[in-house]
Amino acid sequence: MITQALFRALDKKAIWLVAILLLAAIAVPASNLLLPEGNPLRLPNYAVPLFGKYLTFAMLALALDLVWGYCGILSLGHGAFFAIGGYAMGMYLMRQIGTRGVYANPTLPDFMVFLNWKELPWYWYGMDNFWFAMLMVVFVPGLLAFVFGFLAFRSRVTGVYLSIITQAMTYALLLAFFRNDMGFGGNNGLTDFKDILGVPVQAASTRAALFAASAIALALAVLACSMIVNSKLGKVMVAVRDAESRTRFLGYRVEYVKLFAFTVSAIIAGIAGALYVPQVGIINPSEFEPANSIEVVIWTAVGGRGTIIGPIIGAILVNVGKSYFTGAFPEYWLFALGALFVVTTLFLPRGIVGLIGQYRAATTKREQHTPTPKQVEAGADPQPEPAE
Amino acid sequence: MNILRHVAALLVILGATFAAIPAQAQIADAELTTLVDALAPGSFKDRETAIGNLVATGDQRAVPVLETLLEGELYVDEATGKVVFTAASGGKGAISDPVTGADLSDLDEDGLEKVKVNNSLRRVLRTAIGQMTLLSDDSNTRLSAAQSVLRDADPAQLELLDSALAAETDGAIKRVMEQARAVIMLKSPDATIEDKAAAVPVVQAIGGRDALNTLTTALANAPDELKPAIQSAIDGLARDRAAWDVAQNVWFGISLGSVLLLAAIGLAITFGVMGVINMAHGEMVMLGAYTTFVVQEIIRQNAPGLFDWSLAIALPAAFLFTGLVGVAIERGIIRFLYGRPLETLLATWGLSLIIQQAVQRIFTANIREVGNPSWMSGSFELGGLAITWNRFYIVIFAALVFIALLLVLKYTAIGLHMRAVTQNRRMASAMGIRTPLVDAMTFGLGSGIAGLAGVALSQIGNVSPNLGQGYIIDSFMVVVFGGVGNLWGTFVGALTLGIANKFIEPYAGAVLGKIIILVLIILFIQRRPRGLFALKGRSIEA
Numbered sequence: 017m018i019t020q021a022l023f024r025a026l027d028k029k030a031i032w033l034v035a036i037l038l039l040a041a042i043a044v045p046a047s048n049l050l051l052p053e054g055n056p057l058r059l060p061n062y063a064v065p066l067f068g069k070y071l072t073f074a075m076l077a078l079a080l081d082l083v084w085g086y087c088g089i090l091s092l093g094h095g096a097f098f099a100i101g102g103y104a105m106g107m108y109l110m111r112q113i114g115t116r117g118v119y120a121n122p123t124l125p126d127f128m129v130f131l132n133w134k135e136l137p138w139y140w141y142g143m144d145n146f147w148f149a150m151l152m153v154v155f156v157p158g159l160l161a162f163v164f165g166f167l168a169f170r171s172r173v174t175g176v177y178l179s180i181i182t183q184a185m186t187y188a189l190l191l192a193f194f195r196n197d198m199g200f201g202g203n204n205g206l207t208d209f210k211d212i213l214g215v216p217v218q219a220a221s222t223r224a225a226l227f228a229a230s231a232i233a234l235a236l237a238v239l240a241c242s243m244i245v246n247s248k249l250g251k252v253m254v255a256v257r258d259a260e261s262r263t264r265f266l267g268y269r270v271e272y273v274k275l276f277a278f279t280v281s282a283i284i285a286g287i288a289g290a291l292y293v294p295q296v297g298i299i300n301p302s303e304f305e306p307a308n309s310i311e312v313v314i315w316t317a318v319g320g321r322g323t324i325i326g327p328i329i330g331a332i333l334v335n336v337g338k339s340y341f342t343g344a345f346p347e348y349w350l351f352a353l354g355a356l357f358v359v360t361t362l363f364l365p366r367g368i369v370g371l372i373g374q375y376r377a378a379t380t381k382r383e384q385h386t387p388t389p390k391q392v393e394a395g396a397d398p399q400p401e402p403a404e
Numbered sequence: 405m406n407i408l409r410h411v412a413a414l415l416v417i418l419g420a421t422f423a424a425i426p427a428q429a430q431i432a433d434a435e436l437t438t439l440v441d442a443l444a445p446g447s448f449k450d451r452e453t454a455i456g457n458l459v460a461t462g463d464q465r466a467v468p469v470l471e472t473l474l475e476g477e478l479y480v481d482e483a484t485g486k487v488v489f490t491a492a493s494g495g496k497g498a499i500s501d502p503v504t505g506a507d508l509s510d511l512d513e514d515g516l517e518k519v520k521v522n523n524s525l526r527r528v529l530r531t532a533i534g535q536m537t538l539l540s541d542d543s544n545t546r547l548s549a550a551q552s553v554l555r556d557a558d559p560a561q562l563e564l565l566d567s568a569l570a571a572e573t574d575g576a577i578k579r580v581m582e583q584a585r586a587v588i589m590l591k592s593p594d595a596t597i598e599d600k601a602a603a604v605p606v607v608q609a610i611g612g613r614d615a616l617n618t619l620t621t622a623l624a625n626a627p628d629e630l631k632p633a634i635q636s637a638i639d640g641l642a643r644d645r646a647a648w649d650v651a652q653n654v655w656f657g658i659s660l661g662s663v664l665l666l667a668a669i670g671l672a673i674t675f676g677v678m679g680v681i682n683m684a685h686g687e688m689v690m691l692g693a694y695t696t697f698v699v700q701e702i703i704r705q706n707a708p709g710l711f712d713w714s715l716a717i718a719l720p721a722a723f724l725f726t727g728l729v730g731v732a733i734e735r736g737i738i739r740f741l742y743g744r745p746l747e748t749l750l751a752t753w754g755l756s757l758i759i760q761q762a763v764q765r766i767f768t769a770n771i772r773e774v775g776n777p778s779w780m781s782g783s784f785e786l787g788g789l790a791i792t793w794n795r796f797y798i799v800i801f802a803a804l805v806f807i808a809l810l811l812v813l814k815y816t817a818i819g820l821h822m823r824a825v826t827q828n829r830r831m832a833s834a835m836g837i838r839t840p841l842v843d844a845m846t847f848g849l850g851s852g853i854a855g856l857a858g859v860a861l862s863q864i865g866n867v868s869p870n871l872g873q874g875y876i877i878d879s880f881m882v883v884v885f886g887g888v889g890n891l892w893g894t895f896v897g898a899l900t901l902g903i904a905n906k907f908i909e910p911y912a913g914a915v916l917g918k919i920i921i922l923v924l925i926i927l928f929i930q931r932r933p934r935g936l937f938a939l940k941g942r943s944i945e946a
Contacts, residue, residue: 171929176680188922314754350761357757361754
């Protein structure tokens, strides 16, 4: 019965996506671990964590899409939730180092010994327990989003104002985490990880497992998001995006709908961050940079917001491009990224997915049934003139 | 023995002083040269006598000789016994005559020997110099001498000071001397209680940290009956100090606030009229700063004499350049994104990346230093405040820009149109206002003001491609805090944030202070989602 409800809630595309992700979760580790060196189908060792990183970025973009694409909340601070999730994982990994640190202190991480701290701060308690740390990965970003969202949505902070204060939030966290006395390693962040769940982080098998975990987590996030957006609640979210006041006057508690979307989205972002950290091996305050959060927005926009598959495509494409560009022409990457922002907003309001939809609509001559993105734009959202 | 010798030297000097007071004239070069040459031969005791004789002449030309001797840089030519200056002792040529300044380079440098001094002679010299300068004819010399006595507060100089005080006619110098005397009184163990009691209010009147230190030291050594008076003087000084500290913080706050105002006001106008946040605003500031740099480079290469005018040239240049860039951005990108403020935000962010990267390609990522014109360098004191000229002029400049903008909005046609579009775009359009033109003009104006801000910022910091990034978030905060559609909102927002920042900083540190401000703004937005000065009307619920 549950499976039936699940299938009803999912559209075909989402099922395909989940299937592809699960396939990747098996195929990539298998190709890396089972095939012999030199086999053309074998993935090199460096590629596994790299692809895993792309998947966590895709998950972050999906999280942002849930609030921006479906609920109309442009958060410029989603990188903060990602980073907090990452820090929670980083704290767990730091505690696993144990006596193998430079100062060989069994409980205190090196940077605390360096700062001459005598005991663990209270917020580090329990972080040596994996399950407790994973609880924190979910709980802390969720709580921050809940409190922040509760305050912001209750007093109807919307539009550009909301974007700016989310940016202020991540900027404040950036400054805070740079401080040494916060107890999160200051400028250097947390790094030099050794073990995760008793196995070495750097090992090829661990990396393959982390990739699989990322793919499965992303698949679960896709399932969760498409269940949400296909439910009645999801329809209300879209209604909030398109005409907030109207939805409110129809009797919906807009602020609770937004709060729900924002909190769920922050939790997904936090999990993505937690998967990101062991694969790149470091978490530092620069993850809180407002610029990072804005970059996430462009991944989502490039892929196509308001779709489940769009942000995933966007995140992976942009990051593959970034890896290529920063290697081949480092000085042109920011030009390319900047141009991407401008071109996407001007010519691709619905992203790549929208472009494909448009193309398909044009070739199958079914314009009457599937409105082109232009019509969606114009019909769905008679945006009032700004600051009238 | 030593002490006796000092007393004797002092007596010689004092005796000479009284004789010298009426005869503050120059004596013949030859006579002075003889006296100066007498510094070299004989024992230290002979030198003391020679110093006393020099002081007795009252000739100001002797002062540099004595000062040079004190530094141990006075030389004697062994063959002729002539005392000379060398390059090290500040003479013009390699070797020169200390009296006439004549060039004596033909003397053999190897034949020169230092005129030796010991510690007791140094003390004698200091007294002698202080005495010659305190009794000089030139009031500036007397003033600086009095200030140096005040600084050193050596009880040994008391009698000398008294004699100078008796002869002094200039009120300002007399006051400094009295202050110096009071400080010496408090320090001296021999002074009577009455003298000390009289000195306390004088020292308190000096004010500042040094006076506080003097009084605190005096309190420890003072007899009991004097303690309450000193304590109350200390309390008074501490109160003054606290008040000046507050004033200093307010000044720093105003200074920061005016910088924020300059950076944010263009943002506020465009946000007010067009409802879009221009993320490339910081880059407009940066372009303005680079315009200043380019103007200065051109001036340096072609007309160095005009350097003090470089800012006057850079201001219109920066305004025009960034203004044109702004119009180009509006016509090229933003007008296609109407009604989609969030997309505008993204597109302008992309632009900011491109502009930053382009500037980095052209000027490299190195930090460029933009020079201060002479009239903007240095600082002045206002009571207990130390104010640097560049900060001072930036506050004035920000005020001028603000007033000019108010006048433009109030009394010009384009200002009227801008206000109309801010209040109700469709109605303004229906009344025949060409809103696209107003939009372009507004964006150009906002960007132009950002350029002006860049010129100002180049005067208080270095110029680098990410200069704008440092200010952009603060500018957003100002706009969000102050509300849009009203310049006064930006004004109040900028000054409030500036001053609040500077008041929190001493207690919490710069970084934590900034975090606190950000959190306070986030909380404030909950109370007033549209800022301090929100536009009223139904259109707000957009």
